Structures are given as C-alpha cells and as structure tokens.
Amino acid sequence: MSKRIAIKTFLITALFMIGSVVLCQTTYTTINSGAWNGASQWDANGVPPITLPSGDSIFINHTIIYNLDQIIRGTMVINATGSITGLTKSLKIGRGAINQGTLINYGSITIDKLKVKPDNGCAKTDLLPIAHNYGIITTDNGMHVGNNCGAGRLNNYTGGKVYVTGGLHLDGAICNQDTMTFTGIVKVHGGTLECCGYIETPEIDVDANGGRSATLGCINICSSDGSDPILDFDGTDYTPLSSVPSNPTEYTIDDDSTAICGEAINGPALPIVLISFEANINKDKVDIKWVTSSEINNDFFTIERSVDAENWEEVITSNGAGNSSQIIEYFEVDYEPIVGVSYYRLKQSDFDGEYKYFNIVPVKYEPNTLGDGIINLFPNPVTLGETLYIDFTNILEKEMLVVLRDIRGREFYSKMVINIEGGKLVGVPIDVKILAGVYLITASSENQIYSQKLIIR
Known part of the structure; x- marks a missing residue:
C-alpha cells in the first residue's frame, strides 16, 4: 500500500470515529430515589454530566435531591412519579448554546431558579430552548424566560402550576393555560405573555427590548388579594388597564381578551375566570374537574368530548353559580369514556345565550389494563x-x-x-x-x- 493511500485510509477511519463520537447519544434514567450525584440512583450509564449535551436525555422517575446547578442542552423529562428538589440550586435550559435544550415536566420541580434561555446568540427559533410544564414548578428566587433576542419559551399547560418566590423576567414567550403565581414583579420586556391563563403578581412591567415590542394576549392578571396590580407600561403607571394608551412600538395589548382581575379592557367583565380544567382516568371512568375564581351571569357549563379534537359531542351539563367572586370547584364524571385517546373541553354559557370555549385536554383510556384499584x-x-x-x-x-x-x-x-x-x-x-x-x-x-x-x- 502506498503512503498516500495509507494516509487517506487513516483520515477516513479517523473521520468515521469522530463522527461516531459526535453522533453517540446517551440516555440517563433514575432507578432509585436519592441524591442526584449518587451512582446508585442511576442506571448503567451513571450520573449525568453537569452540562447535558445536545442529543443526550435524562429521565427522572423517582424523587431526586438536587445538589448541583444543572445545564440542559439536550432533553430532561420528569415523569409523573419523578421530582427534583433543591432550593439552593438552579436549572438552566439552553444556557450558553443557541437553539438547544428541552425540559418536559409531568412531576414536581422545587429549585432556586429556573432559566429558559441561551446566554448568547440571536438565531431565534420557535422551538428551542423550551420548557413544557404539565406538573408543578416551584422556585425560590425568580424565573427568567428568553434572552435579549427573544429566544426561549415556556408552555404551562392546563393542569400545570407555577409558584415563584420573586419575579419573572420575560424576554421570550410564555403560553400560560393555567396558573402562574409570582410574589415579585412580572417584567414583560419585549416578550409575549398569552394563552388565556391566570397570572398572580403585585405588579406587571411592560416595555420593549432590543427593538422588540412586548405583547399581552388573552391573559388574566391579578394580585394575591384580588385587587388590581400595579400596571407599569413604558415607565408610566396606569389605572385602569383601559387607560393605557396605544403604543405599538413598545407594546401590544389584546383589548378583547386581556383582563385585570377578570375585568376586560373593552366591554363587560369576563363571564368566568377559569383557574384550571383537567380530565383524569380513574379506573373505568374519567374524572373531570375545573375551578373558577369569579363568575358573572354564568348559567351553565357543558363538557364536550371528541375523538379527533375537531368533531365534538355533549356528554355532561353542570349548573353555574350565576354571579360569584369566590373560588368554586366543580367535579363531574364521564362513566362511559372512549377507548384510546380522546379529548375533553369546557363550554361556558351565559343566561343571555352567549357562550365561550376553553382549553382542550387529552386522556388515554385503556380498560382492564390497570386493575380495579x-x-x-x-x-x-x-x-x-x-x-x-x-x-x-x-x-x-x-x-x-x-x-x-x-x-x-x-x-x-x-x-x-x-x-x-x-x-x-x-x-x-x-x-x-x-x-x-x-x-x-x-x-x-x-x-x-x-x-x-x-x-x-
């Protein structure tokens, strides 16, 4: 073999080996409860690295004591049986990288601070870094979503709860379908806050950032005692929200669906303020629960069901409270659920015949697979x-x-x-x-x- 052929063969082999290393993906899965850095808590792949590379995954199925600051550039999944707890430690999704990092939480997270943002780079996408919350997130020192270019997103789905001691710095986007509670200021600086959920905060500060105007769309904002929060738009306090002047270079407000303590900007107050709506399999039936914090002229609710989230049938009706400013919990049962995946949604009807639809939630019913527990x-x-x-x-x-x-x-x-x-x-x-x-x-x-x-x- 000539020297040139030998060198060429060596280079091809080396490139193949390098490519193999780059393409190698590792999955880390808990097998026991305990400290994060304990080897006995993890499967054969061992303890995950402090910075999880893009392509690698972590699956939390147990109660894990969080004793380090973790950076996720790959994917972390916390299942319904899983939780991480560490009030002095932070979790950073996508830090130091562009368009990397995913968090999916079905369980419980209790940490010092959550950041969903790259530290650098302006190659924004609608996908990464991103956090999906179906469970409970509790932080002791605030939350930061998005960088100065708007990269970073948090989706808080129906049934998801977020409790933050401190404030929120929002440069990216939050789609909140349920409840997020902050003891500090919610700063929407060039970011987007939307999806018809409930935000509890003493003050909201809305302003542009880096040439990007802020957006409030279909959101209900209120303080913890039910009074109006401080409304700071572009450095000026306003009361009520309807007095905020139009300023599209700094902020955009959806006048028809943005509300302060249930009071919409245009027209009458919202018919109901929905805190949560959820559907859960319970043996051979589906338990359906929803909670309201206020109701005005509310006649009744209708639970609708679908196999494709497009064609709906009515399955349950439930009387509303008429007018109420108290938290009310509703509970109904579908005794004949559809086998496989189906969808439920809530419809609210006024005494005058007007009605409104709320969020869709999926369930998966598999009879006789889990016993009659x-x-x-x-x-x-x-x-x-x-x-x-x-x-x-x-x-x-x-x-x-x-x-x-x-x-x-x-x-x-x-x-x-x-x-x-x-x-x-x-x-x-x-x-x-x-x-x-x-x-x-x-x-x-x-x-x-x-x-x-x-x-x-």
Missing part, C-alpha cells in the same frame, strides 16, 4: 395534627407518588411510596400549620392517577 382515606374529615391513612386496594403499580394539594394546586406534602402491591397502608401527617378546608390527595404512577377529596378541619 382504588384509594380509601380515613379518617375523612381529618383533624389538624392527626395522621391521615391511605389504603391502596388492588393497586398493581409498585411505586406511586402521593401528593396533598389544596384546590388551587399548592403542594403541602409529597412522598414516593414503594412496594404498595397488596393494599399497603400509608400514613400522611397533617401539619397543624395547614389551614382547614378542602384538599385533594393524588397517588400517581407513570400509567395512572388515583385521587380522592379530603376535608381538613
């Missing part, structure tokens, strides 16, 4: 300071996440329970600091969610 609570009602016991009957799952929440979705207790087959009895201490009222106990696995209403007195 139920959970029983006793005592119920339970007294503050007592222990609540959960009896699992005919539950086939080996591991389930038990969570206690109030009707607004705030979490007060969370514990992973293992080896529950055969009707294991689980005790849940009811902290004396919890306020008396109506709560929800859920026990969830990757395949199923069981829930029961609990009264604490």
